Amino acid sequence: MAQILISPSKYVQGSGELYRLGEYVSALGKKALCLITDSGLKRNQAVLDKSFEGSGVSVDYEAFNRECCKKEIDRIGAVCKEKGIDVVIGVGGGKTFDTIKAVGYYHDLPVVIVPTIASTDAPCSALSVIYTEDGVFESYLFLKQNPNLVLVDTDIIAKSPSRLVVAGMGDALATYFEARACEASNASTCAAGTTTMAAQNLAELCYDTLIEEGFMAKLAADNNCCTKSLEKIIEANTLLSGIGFESGGLAGAHAIHNGFTVLPECHHMYHGEKVAFGTLVQLVLEDAPVEEIEEVLEFCLSVGLPVTLKELGVEEVTEEKIRAVAEASTVPDESIHNMPFEVTADSVYAAIMVADSLGKEYLG
Structure with a gap:
């Protein structure tokens, strides 16, 4: 068996990098869907909107239901298809990332991951952990590639619990x-x-x-x-x-x-x-x-x-x-x-x- 190492295409970490998100996303697509919780959007929408100004990328925000399950993956996939999305972004924590990575996998879309917390190693992986709607572990979904971009704003992480x-x-x-x-x-x-x-x-x-x-x-x-x-x-x-x-x-x-x-x-x-x-x-x-x-x-x-x-x-x-x-x-x-x-x-x-x-x- 071959020895294999895989990783995200690009990893960016630094102070204030969230303001550059639109610039990075523009190299991957022009119509983005951003999966984020309602509370996360309230905290970060001003910076997210600012980052996309002048980038040539339009962005739609979709509220995450807080569980990475087949039903939620299918729901987000249907939204992407309906809106003609060509790049997907997950902003938040591990289950948000695993959901958006699975959507990218099933719909052949580039994936951008933006952690607002540093609570798991999910951001960089070509893996989604699938749970039931009640939060019980169900299966691993192995993806064909790692995220195209992982962007970590250390200022945002420092503000998290x-x-x-x-x-x-x-x-x-x-x-x-x-x-x-x-x-x-x-x-x-x-x-x-x-x-x-x-x-x-x-x-x-x-x-x-x-x-x-x-x-x-x-x-x-x-x-x-x-x-x-x-x-x-x-x-x-x-x-x-x-x-x-x-x-x-x-x-x-x-x-x-x-x-x-x-x-x-x-x-x-x-x-x-x-x-x-x-x-x-x-x-x-x-x-x-x-x-x-x-x-x-x-x-x-x-x-x-x-x-x-x-x-x-x-x-x-x-x-x-x-x-x-x-x-x-x-x-x-x-x-x-x-x-x-x-x-x-x-x-x-x-x-x-x-x-x-x-x-x-x-x-x-």
């Missing part, structure tokens, strides 16, 4: 450990090949950046200030993790996240918060060195990522609930089977319970 930046760190936390597992098992990645040295090194740089800059970036985000630390974490959360997970590979942590979507009490938690706990579970599952697990625990505590089931919203821990998570994490097509050893629902159940106990010890 710091919990979202921290959630992005949780998502990025899994990148190195999952890529390492896929390298060990020679597993196929989301890029439809095996991993490359470049992807592995980007994944490791992502982890190192989190450990070195995460706490200071969290303090900057708490104060809505864009410091060098926060700029580095935005890049780690978005670009390094995006390329790292996709071309490095997914393994246990994201499968365990998907398992937790079967518990309604976890639905209020952000993707990255669940992935962070899934990372701890993966490390327990593979019997990682204690020093490594302790470093991850200390990092999570320093930035406020969950390390126990209770922090994930599971107030009443029962064997039935956790076994349901373990079963959902180990269905035949899940990425947990990229681990370099056999994984069963029983072993995941045990790892979840031990990870929870470790978290309790550290919190205590």
Whole structure:
């Protein structure tokens, strides 16, 4: 199997870059549809409108219904067809991006992604995570190409709630450990090949950046200030993790996240918060060195990522609930089977319970 690395065609990150969106979009199309939540449009429409002045691009705004599901993808696709749209833009967070990427895939349209938060590594990937209308994980949709442009305005990110930046760190936390597992098992990645040295090194740089800059970036985000630390974490959360997970590979942590979507009490938690706990579970599952697990625990505590089931919203821990998570994490097509050893629902159940106990010890 070939070694493959994929990435967005262009990644732009900097202060005030949202004002240049129209300029960048003009190279891709002349009639744009911008998918954005109602609240996001209220916050950003003035800047968005300004960016398109004199660009030669007309833009229609469409409100996102907040769930990346087949019904919403079909609805937005029908709007694009009706209005003769030739380029689509997603402004906001992960589910907005996954929806607009899927629309671009089905209707062969160039895709522009504009994160207003740094909470996931979804912006850069050729992947959409599809949920049911009720928010339960359904499937992965692998796309034929990555977004044409990812534009990140660091001023906008700095104004977002710091919990979202921290959630992005949780998502990025899994990148190195999952890529390492896929390298060990020679597993196929989301890029439809095996991993490359470049992807592995980007994944490791992502982890190192989190450990070195995460706490200071969290303090900057708490104060809505864009410091060098926060700029580095935005890049780690978005670009390094995006390329790292996709071309490095997914393994246990994201499968365990998907398992937790079967518990309604976890639905209020952000993707990255669940992935962070899934990372701890993966490390327990593979019997990682204690020093490594302790470093991850200390990092999570320093930035406020969950390390126990209770922090994930599971107030009443029962064997039935956790076994349901373990079963959902180990269905035949899940990425947990990229681990370099056999994984069963029983072993995941045990790892979840031990990870929870470790978290309790550290919190205590």
